[in-house]
Amino acid sequence: MNFFNIIVLALPSTEQFQIIDGIASNENYLLTVEAIKDYLKILTLNGQLIFTVHNKWELVRLIVTALYAFEENGISYSNAVNHF
Secondary structure (H helix, E strand, C coil), X not given: CCCEEEEEEEXXXXXXXXXXXXXXXXXXXXXXXXXXXXXXXXXXXXXXXXXXXXXXXXXXXXXXXHHHHHHHCCCCHHXXXXXX
């Protein structure tokens, strides 16, 4: 398995999502709990995930999704904050 120091996802949602400001309901595999767990699995110990998102709603959704991914990996919410 390959391990990476940095994984970058720049604007990983469609342009349609930009038009629907305030509604973070666009679903794609790139921003799911399962995807984030997959990204974390292939990072080196000090690796970083870098996301560029369209708006604050997409950012909030990403943070909540990442917290669920950390929880499923056995990291509590309070400890997960240290990873942001």
